[in-house]
Amino acid sequence: MKLKHHQSEMLAGWLFIGPSLLGFGVLTLIPIVFSLAMSFTDWNFLDGIKGFRFVGLDNFISMWHDRWFTDSLKNNLIFVAATVPAIMILSLLTAVGLNNGAFLKTPIRLMVFMPYVSSVVAVSVVWGVLYNPSQGPINGFLQSIGIDNPPGWLASTKWALPAVIVMNIWSSIGYNMVIYLAGLQNIPKDLYEAAKIDGAGPVAGFFRVTVPLLSPTTFFILIMSIIHSFQVFVAVFVMTQGGPGTSTSVLTFYIYQAGFSFYKMGYASAMAWVLFIFIFIITAIQWQGQKKWVNY
Numbered sequence: 001m002k003l004k005h006h007q008s009e010m011l012a013g014w015l016f017i018g019p020s021l022l023g024f025g026v027l028t029l030i031p032i033v034f035s036l037a038m039s040f041t042d043w044n045f046l047d048g049i050k051g052f053r054f055v056g057l058d059n060f061i062s063m064w065h066d067r068w069f070t071d072s073l074k075n076n077l078i079f080v081a082a083t084v085p086a087i088m089i090l091s092l093l094t095a096v097g098l099n100n101g102a103f104l105k106t107p108i109r110l111m112v113f114m115p116y117v118s119s120v121v122a123v124s125v126v127w128g129v130l131y132n133p134s135q136g137p138i139n140g141f142l143q144s145i146g147i148d149n150p151p152g153w154l155a156s157t158k159w160a161l162p163a164v165i166v167m168n169i170w171s172s173i174g175y176n177m178v179i180y181l182a183g184l185q186n187i188p189k190d191l192y193e194a195a196k197i198d199g200a201g202p203v204a205g206f207f208r209v210t211v212p213l214l215s216p217t218t219f220f221i222l223i224m225s226i227i228h229s230f231q232v233f234v235a236v237f238v239m240t241q242g243g244p245g246t247s248t249s250v251l252t253f254y255i256y257q258a259g260f261s262f263y264k265m266g267y268a269s270a271m272a273w274v275l276f277i278f279i280f281i282i283t284a285i286q287w288q289g290q291k292k293w294v295n296y
Helices: 002-038 045-051 058-065 067-099 105-117 120-130 137-144 160-185 189-197 202-213 215-230 234-239 251-260 265-293
Strands: none
Touching (some): 002 265, 058 265, 067 160, 105 160, 160 215, 160 234, 189 202, 251 265
16 A cells, blocks of 8 residues: 555656656757757758768867857956946845835835846847937937047947946846845844944944855855856847947857858857856856855
8 A cells, every 4th residue: 555655646746747857858958969969060950950960079179260259258258257246246235225224115126126027128129229329318418418429339349348238237236136135134133233232333244244144145146147147148139239340249149140140050059068168167166166255
């Protein structure tokens, strides 16, 4: 009887997780394995299965001589280096301000969080209008305060990438703010009272109590922000199409171009695996480094 009961429980469990496993296998696992196989080929998918041509490591070697790839990688690294610290600092300061009893806390929290839940395409279109060099309100404001030649923003090779970075920071603060708020509410109030008794002011309490006890939350946000920044695509696709030139092209956008504009699916798959290796190595380094500064 016990054996039959155990078997029926196992059957019920497999029936419950079966659809998810099937979906994962068909929609995720099989495409991953197929993309790895494609990365060693030169395949134009318009030719069908007969178009497969094995080229070994040629895709992985040639990409380092491809200016579009190296520029996209450089832009991606700049994007990550600029957005991640700014998002984390601004999210933390916003969360601390709201947690300490800011006026109209709920409406402000809603306004800050709204860009994250809004359509990325819609947000990108709105920011594209704001950045319009001749009729946009940003340049209109700059001209009103005496700047005669404001930047061209998305039309400028110098300012296009910073413009996309600012938009991404603005749209990402809300989610990370909510995560930080959850972490702040789990810090016991007794610790702040003990710090005050020991003579610690608000600044000392922030750096001696808040920051150390938020380190697990910070670690989570750090990893997720880096992964998200490496995978930025929609903002670049909608706002700049990687231009002007290669000034805003990032790896995900160039992977899309190589696969669906140039029909080089093998080359695109190879770049996708290089991106995965980059993210994996950075995450592994962070996972080892967190042992020295994360306090659980």
